Amino acid sequence: MQSTHTKVLFVEDNPVDARMIERSLVRSAHTNFELHHVVDLASALAALRRSDKFDAVLLDLMLPDSVGGVETIRAIHEIRREIPIVVLTGMEDTEFALAAVREGAQDYLVKEQCEADNLVRSIRYSIERVRHTISERELSEARHQLVMGGRVQQAKFPRSCPALPGYDIAGLCVPAEATGGDYFDYF
Numbered sequence: 001m002q003s004t005h006t007k008v009l010f011v012e013d014n015p016v017d018a019r020m021i022e023r024s025l026v027r028s029a030h031t032n033f034e035l036h037h038v039v040d041l042a043s044a045l046a047a048l049r050r051s052d053k054f055d056a057v058l059l060d061l062m063l064p065d066s067v068g069g070v071e072t073i074r075a076i077h078e079i080r081r082e083i084p085i086v087v088l089t090g091m092e093d094t095e096f097a098l099a100a101v102r103e104g105a106q107d108y109l110v111k112e113q114c115e116a117d118n119l120v121r122s123i124r125y126s127i128e129r130v131r132h133t134i135s136e137r138e139l140s141e142a143r144h145q146l147v148m149g150g151r152v153q154q155a156k157f158p159r160s161c162p163a164l165p166g167y168d169i170a171g172l173c174v175p176a177e178a179t180g181g182d183y184f185d186y187f
Helices: 015-026 039-049 071-078 094-102 115-156
Strands: 004-011 032-037 057-058 085-089 107-110
Touching: 004 015, 004 039, 004 094, 004 115, 015 032, 015 085, 015 115, 039 071, 057 071, 057 107, 057 115, 071 085, 071 094, 085 115, 107 115
Parallel strands: 004 032, 004 057, 057 085, 085 107
Antiparallel strands: none
8 A cells, every 4th residue: 555644733732642642653554644743722723823734633622721522623623624633532422422523523532442553544534534525515516606607598598589470480509518608699
């Protein structure tokens, strides 16, 4: 498998947990992670404001300068709405995990249960899911624009055929797609 370069903003205030996660990611055989480690929410927000080059955020929700919980996710998304967030926490709480995912986290992993391969997979899949969502939204917008263009074009076509004694006049325009590039008129 080809190695890829993935830049991750790693937000973790516990130095022991931070070292454990950093070692796990370094041992990854298939992905080259570049970690930018910060210890509080303010530093994370500042890093996101300075750079749009992060591929994902690996986020501990209980930081010394955050309210905690989903508010931490909201703070990150206020700066970068589309960035994939993988929550990495010490709390094994299903309801809390669901709330984090509803708020926009791509995954919720418990530190003590997280193996290196699962962490790598979670980060990579989170990035791909967000890319897919963005692509789908862009495709939907392009389709909407085509439909609207087709409606504008149809509105410019004559509403009725000219009445000319002794002649039967008819016209039809069938676009190949949502819009056509043809001009329609009677001469």
